[in-house]
Amino acid sequence: xxxxxxTPKFQVLKTGQSxxxxxxxxxxxxxxxxxxxxxGMGLRLIYxxxxxxxxxxxxxxxxxxxxxxxxxxxxxxLESAAPSQTSVYFCASSEIFRGETQYFGxxxxxxxx
Amino acid sequence: GQSLEQxxxxxxxxxxxxxxxxxxxxxxxxxxxxxxQHDGGAPxxxxxxxxDGLEETGxxxxxxxxxxxxxxxxxxxxxxxxxxxxxxxxxYGQNFVFGxxxxxxxxx
Numbered sequence: 001x002x003x004x005x006x007t008p009k010f011q012v013l014k015t016g017q018s019x020x021x022x023x024x025x026x027x028x029x030x031x032x033x034x035x036x037x038x039x040g041m042g043l044r045l046i047y048x049x050x051x052x053x054x055x056x057x058x059x060x061x062x063x064x065x066x067x068x069x070x071x072x073x074x075x076x077x078l079e080s081a082a083p084s085q086t087s088v089y090f091c092a093s094s095e096i097f098r099g100e101t102q103y104f105g106x107x108x109x110x111x112x113x
Numbered sequence: 114g115q116s117l118e119q120x121x122x123x124x125x126x127x128x129x130x131x132x133x134x135x136x137x138x139x140x141x142x143x144x145x146x147x148x149x150q151h152d153g154g155a156p157x158x159x160x161x162x163x164x165d166g167l168e169e170t171g172x173x174x175x176x177x178x179x180x181x182x183x184x185x186x187x188x189x190x191x192x193x194x195x196x197x198x199x200x201x202x203x204x205y206g207q208n209f210v211f212g213x214x215x216x217x218x219x220x221x
Contacts, residue, residue: 033209042117042200042211043156059208090155098143098204100161107155 002026004105006091012111013081021076021108023091031097032074033058034066036087037107043090049074050097081112117201117212124218125191133186133215135201143204145177145184150214151197159199160186191219 004025013019025032030051035043045058049068063085065077074093078085088109092102118136125131135145144163148156162168162177162184174187188195198214 035211040213042213043202044211045209048209059210092156098206100144100146100163100204101158102146102156102209104155104157 004091004093004103006089006105006108008108009106010109012113013078014113015082017081018077018079019081020078021089021091021110022073023075023105024073025091025093025103025105026072027093027095027103028071029093029095029103030071031094032068033092033094033102034064034074034076035090035092036060036085037090038087046076046089048097081110083112086110086112117203117210119199119201119212119215121213122216122218124220126220127191127193129191130187130189131191131217133188133199133201133217135184135186135212137182137184137203139205140179140182141205143206145175146202146204147173147175147186148200148202148211149197150200156200188217193219193221195219 007022033048034046037043044060047066049055052071067075088107090107091105094102146161147159150156160175167176172189177184196219198216200214201212203210
């Protein structure tokens with residue numbers, strides 16, 4: 001039981017490049033989330049998927065797209081990376097939407113040059 | 114707005130009790146959660162309050178007062194391993210808003 005896994009752990013991109021961050025959970029959770037965390041700050045919600053087949057924007061969705069591939073997997077895509085997207089990205093899941101407990105993955109550290 | 118406020122840093126000694134406050138500026142939310150994050154690690158869930166009052170989970174307790182727009186996390190019998198950042202988070206239904214975090218340093 002790995003919980004929430006994320007790949008890659010680290011990534012360096014040049015401005016304008018694209019990439020997809022992968023997230024998978026093995027807890028049979030219905031809801032999944034993508035957050036970003038900038039140095040010394042709290043987490044900000046980018047997108048969420050309340051249940052399989054649905055996705056919605058969070059607080060800071062600009063520059064990102066998501067895909068809920070199946071119940072287990074939720075990916076985050078940067079189409080044209082910008083230095084402002086340098087951050088640590090966390091994926092999380094919860095049994096139900098608005099479930100009080102969110103389980104977080106280990107994070108992806110992204111640097112955009 | 115949907116902003117949360119927390120003290121940026123708190124320092125306490127091993128064995129002591131510390132309270133970390135969280136104030137918010139809007140009503141109409143489902144619950145207040147608390148998460149712990151060690152440096153370089155992922156946030157881990159500590160406690161949740163859907164209703165006003167105190168919730169106790171081992172050495173950690175959390176309190177919510179909707180009428181005062183205020184909550185807190187209470188850590189008892191502090192241990193060195195409790196040195197970490199602590200975040201409150203509010204579920205507004207279609208958005209989860211995290212506070213800026215409080216860095217707790219536990220001294221021997």
